[in-house]
Amino acid sequence: MKLKVLQIFILFVLNSPLGHSRDAQNADYIQSKRKNFITDFIRYAKADHANMEMITDFIHDSLDPQALVEIIRGYGKTNNNSLALNIAKFIPKALDLYENLRSPNSTFPKNRCSRAIKIWFERLKVWDEWALSMLDANAKPQTGLLQGNIVEVGNIDECAQIKATVGNETIRGKYCSTVGNTKRIYKLVLPDNMMVKDVDFSYGLCIPDVCNEDEINEIVHYISDSLEIPFYLHFIEDFCFVEQTKPLSTNDMLAIAFFTVTGIIMFLSTVYDIFIFQRRKESGKQFSMLIVFSVYTNMKKITSTKKTENDLTCLNGMRVISMMWIILGHLYGIVLMMPKANFLDFLKVHESIEGAFPMAANLAVDTFFAIGGLLVSYAFLTLEDRKISINFFWFYLHRFIRLTPSLLALIIFSVTLMDRMAYGPFWTLAVYKIKNTCIKNWWSTMLYIQNYVNPTNMVSTLKMLLRDRSNIT
Numbered sequence: 001m002k003l004k005v006l007q008i009f010i011l012f013v014l015n016s017p018l019g020h021s022r023d024a025q026n027a028d029y030i031q032s033k034r035k036n037f038i039t040d041f042i043r044y045a046k047a048d049h050a051n052m053e054m055i056t057d058f059i060h061d062s063l064d065p066q067a068l069v070e071i072i073r074g075y076g077k078t079n080n081n082s083l084a085l086n087i088a089k090f091i092p093k094a095l096d097l098y099e100n101l102r103s104p105n106s107t108f109p110k111n112r113c114s115r116a117i118k119i120w121f122e123r124l125k126v127w128d129e130w131a132l133s134m135l136d137a138n139a140k141p142q143t144g145l146l147q148g149n150i151v152e153v154g155n156i157d158e159c160a161q162i163k164a165t166v167g168n169e170t171i172r173g174k175y176c177s178t179v180g181n182t183k184r185i186y187k188l189v190l191p192d193n194m195m196v197k198d199v200d201f202s203y204g205l206c207i208p209d210v211c212n213e214d215e216i217n218e219i220v221h222y223i224s225d226s227l228e229i230p231f232y233l234h235f236i237e238d239f240c241f242v243e244q245t246k247p248l249s250t251n252d253m254l255a256i257a258f259f260t261v262t263g264i265i266m267f268l269s270t271v272y273d274i275f276i277f278q279r280r281k282e283s284g285k286q287f288s289m290l291i292v293f294s295v296y297t298n299m300k301k302i303t304s305t306k307k308t309e310n311d312l313t314c315l316n317g318m319r320v321i322s323m324m325w326i327i328l329g330h331l332y333g334i335v336l337m338m339p340k341a342n343f344l345d346f347l348k349v350h351e352s353i354e355g356a357f358p359m360a361a362n363l364a365v366d367t368f369f370a371i372g373g374l375l376v377s378y379a380f381l382t383l384e385d386r387k388i389s390i391n392f393f394w395f396y397l398h399r400f401i402r403l404t405p406s407l408l409a410l411i412i413f414s415v416t417l418m419d420r421m422a423y424g425p426f427w428t429l430a431v432y433k434i435k436n437t438c439i440k441n442w443w444s445t446m447l448y449i450q451n452y453v454n455p456t457n458m459v460s461t462l463k464m465l466l467r468d469r470s471n472i473t
Contacts, residue, residue: 093226113219117207134207136155158173178234180202180203202429252420259413265293266293315371322364328357332358403448407446411445414435415435415442
């Protein structure tokens with residue numbers, strides 16, 4: 001068994017300068033420097049192939065795998081180190097898996113994906129640039145795993161640019177964000193640690209584009225079963241990205257038509273408002289219904305600071321302070337969801353005094369509920385004071401008409417065009433959750449009953465606020 005030890009070592013070291021995101025302004029320059037670096041590296045590697053073979057053979061002949069296993073096992077027993085003991089169990093299984101893969105009678109899954117991966121590995125042996133780039137774009141085991149650093153995104157841009165023709169096969173790079181659960185893994189490593197047992201980890205992997213969800217999951221499960229370790233990696237097709245034009249679906253085209261018609265109506269209403277309505281305002285010969293969608297008039301109303309005798313100006317300060325508090329809470333939540341090398345240290349912020357303010361930002365939402373209820377009560381009492389009866393049917397119908405158009409537009413956008421707005425390691429994960437939740441629960445959201453129907457599966461924060469405000473106030 002001649003493992004290309006030195007080649008593998010160099011490839012993994014190579015990932016450090018090549019696997020990071022690029023600044024937009026210097027993208028072309030950095031890409032050209034990277035390409036030149038890879039070309040020079042491959043030229044050197046091929047020219048010095050004999051020396052690399054000699055060093056590899058020396059390392060292989062000098063290293064007895066069984067002796068290494070005994071050393072690690074002895075260290076684990078002496079120091080009561082569960083991680084070392086599990087590594088000692090892992091090495092023989094990994095060697096058996098390697099021999100199985102090389103065997104003509106291998107039981108490794110045989111599908112389009114495995115054939116493409118085999119081609120990839122074969123081209124790695126001869127230092128093909130595309131094969132090196134695919135390896136480089138994959139996430140690798142990172143430092144700080146025991147400190148909660150369980151997210152490694154790889155390089156989505158590098159993966160998406162890969163395209164090669166090998167024989168009759170055309171291989172493109174396909175970036176996938178894999179997800180898994182750390183429960184069994186941390187049970188092996190940190191049996192007494194309760195903080196991170198149920199935290200999901202994510203790795204960004206670059207694979208050939210012919211690999212679909214079922215095929216790659218079959219391969220992962222085969223490796224997991226062979227090594228008897230809890231990989232728990234799971235591929236979902238919607239979490240993958242290939243740099244090619246995605247055809248528009250029927251729903252996408254209907255959404256584009258909806259927003260186009262809405263935009264045209266707003267444009268025509270604004271033109272009528274500016275060039276006709278405003279000139280005829282003094283004569284009284286105008287149709288006010290035609291300016292309902294006017295950007296000009298509506299923006300004047302929204303930005304107006306004019307006061308009336310019925311205004312409760314004391315509420316403005318509560319609105320501003322609560323809004324700033326909510327924004328701070330959302331920023332804190334976004335930081336919490338981003339990858340961190342010291343996640344366990346970050347959790348200590350929850351227990352600190354300075355972390356109490358952003359952690360309690362959800363309480364500021366109650367301020368808006370209180371203000372909404374206060375204003376409804378104030379309006380009701382004002383009408384009662386004027387001896388004006390209230391028709392509750394028309395009251396709720398008016399409220400429904402006020403809130404629903406913007407909510408409808410947001411739902412349509414979320415289930416159709418949102419996933420086309422950007423791409424990135426976490427974009428697919430975020431859009432997948434929002435889109436699927438909207439598809440399942442759009443009807444309960446539109447009827448403002450989602451706090452009674454599927455309350456644990458909210459569509460989105462904004463829609464949740466509209467729903468709660470409609471019900472509470």
